[in-house]
Structure formats: structure tokens, C-alpha cells
Amino acid sequence: xSVLRIxxxxxxxxxTYGDTGNGVILERRAAERGIAAELLMARSSxxxxxxDLYCLGGGEDGPQVxxxxxLVADGGLRRATEAGATIFAVCAGFQIxxxxxxxxxxxxxxxxxxxxxxxxxxxxxxxxxxxxxxxxPALGLSRLSGFENHGGVSTLGExxxxxxxxxxxxxxxxxxxxxxxxxxxxxxxxxxxVLARNPDLADLLLRWATGSGELEVLDDAAxxxxxxxxxxxxxx
Ligand code: GLN
Numbered sequence: 001x002s003v004l005r006i007x008x009x010x011x012x013x014x015x016t017y018g019d020t021g022n023g024v025i026l027e028r029r030a031a032e033r034g035i036a037a038e039l040l041m042a043r044s045s046x047x048x049x050x051x052d053l054y055c056l057g058g059g060e061d062g063p064q065v066x067x068x069x070x071l072v073a074d075g076g077l078r079r080a081t082e083a084g085a086t087i088f089a090v091c092a093g094f095q096i097x098x099x100x101x102x103x104x105x106x107x108x109x110x111x112x113x114x115x116x117x118x119x120x121x122x123x124x125x126x127x128x129x130x131x132x133x134x135x136x137p138a139l140g141l142s143r144l145s146g147f148e149n150h151g152g153v154s155t156l157g158e159x160x161x162x163x164x165x166x167x168x169x170x171x172x173x174x175x176x177x178x179x180x181x182x183x184x185x186x187x188x189x190x191x192x193x194v195l196a197r198n199p200d201l202a203d204l205l206l207r208w209a210t211g212s213g214e215l216e217v218l219d220d221a222a223x224x225x226x227x228x229x230x231x232x233x234x235x236x
Contacts, residue, residue: 019057146190
């Protein structure tokens with residue numbers, strides 16, 4: 001590809017906790033390696049642009065329903081996924097890329113159906129706080145740090161978990177697992193923005209999107225200090 005196109009999907013609806021920063025981080029980490037990258041802020045009033053890597057962030061219950069309806073009607077995210085695009089989705093975004101999720105009243109809404117994950121309203125208190133996750137060894141990542149705040153709980157079908165929860169709740173529906181991935185589609189409950197705290201997760205997404213086996217090593221000292229400090233706050 002000549003230019004890596006990174007789209008932040010509906011930042012006007014899905015951007016809680018600075019999740020739009022995930023797109024900025026991906027663009028910067030590409031540019032620092034001399035990979036030409038373009039960051040597209042894809043507003044919900046416009047057709048979804050074509051891109052190689054899409055980022056979806058968290059959102060309140062109402063905007064989340066609106067975003068899902070618009071994405072289903074648009075059809076672009078499904079087409080892009082089928083064409084091999086990389087999808088990275090956080091919290092409300094994670095729920096939206098699955099089969100279905102609840103609104104504030106508990107009513108079921110269709111997701112885009114990019115990954116076999118179903119979200120329902122949790123019966124316990126909202127899941128709020130710092131999270132530490134040991135990623136699936138197949139992904140080759142180090143321990144992940146993030147912040148969660150969700151009422152929905154998610155059950156995986158065919159998808160693999162992103163990792164095992166060491167601190168916090170994660171998906172919240174049974175086993176202590178967090179997130180999901182299948183192919184180049186990856187969802188997580190971790191805010192942060194999570195790619196600011198976990199540079200190797202950002203690089204995994206860049207490798208998926210560019211097809212590069214190896215990426216030039218960057219100086220991540222500040223990000224790794226932040227991650228250590230956050231992990232230490234939950235005894236990890
Ligand atoms: N509205 C969703 C829930 O509470 C997602 C929240 C979020 O994105 N932080 O489960």
C-alpha cells in the first residue's frame with residue numbers, strides 16, 4: 001500500500017476516555033518509522049471512508065445505539081473487514097462489532113456482526129477500574145494495562161479471548177477473560193487510551209494492517225513507564 005489509511009470511526013459518537021487517541025498513536029508510530037499514514041476522522045454524518053485500519057472507541061449507551069445503527073446501514077465496515085482491513089474496537093466499539101448489545105433499558109440491538117461476541121446487561125454493579133491482562137501467548141504481547149467502565153458483559157462464541165484477567169473484571173460473563181480477536185478483528189474493554197499504555201498492542205495492529213513481519217523498534221520508555229505505574233496501582 002502507498003499510504004496506510006487509519007480511520008477513527010465516528011469520533012462524534014464513540015470517543016469516551018480519549019479513545020480517539022488510539023488512531024493518533026497508530027498514525028504517529030507509523031510515521032516515526034517512515035510509513036506514510038493518513039488519519040481520517042470519520043464522522044457519523046458521512047459515509048464511512050475506505051481505510052486499512054479502523055478504530056472504534058467507547059461511548060455512552062445512547063450514542064452507542066446510534067453508531068451501531070449507522071454502521072449497519074452504511075455497510076462499509078463489514079465490506080472492509082471482508083476485504084481484509086484491520087478492526088480495533090474499544091468498549092462500546094467492542095460491543096458494536098459483535099452480534100448484539102443492550103441499550104440502557106436492557107433492550108437488544110444488532111451489532112455489525114464482525115466477530116462472534118454477544119453482549120447483555122450485567123446483573124452486578126458496573127465494571128469500573130484499572131485492569132491488567134495477560135494476553136493470549138499466540139499474540140506475543142506483554143501484560144496489558146487499561147481502564148474499564150461498562151455495564152454490558154460479553155460472551156464469546158468462535159472468537160478467542162484477547163487474554164486472561166489478572167486484575168479487574170474484563171468481559172464479565174463467566175471466565176476471567178478480556179476482549180476477543182479473530183483474524184484481524186480485535187476488541188477490548190480497555191480504555192487508556194489503551195494504545196498509549198501498550199505500544200506493543202499498537203504495533204500488532206500496525207503489523208496486521210501493513211503486512212510487515214517486523215517493525216523498526218521505537219523508544220517507548222515513557223509509555224512503558226506509564227504502563228508499569230498503572231499496573232503497579234493494581235499490584236501487578
Ligand atoms: N455503554 C456500554 C456499557 O456500559 C459501553 C460503555 C463504554 O464504552 N465505556 O456497557
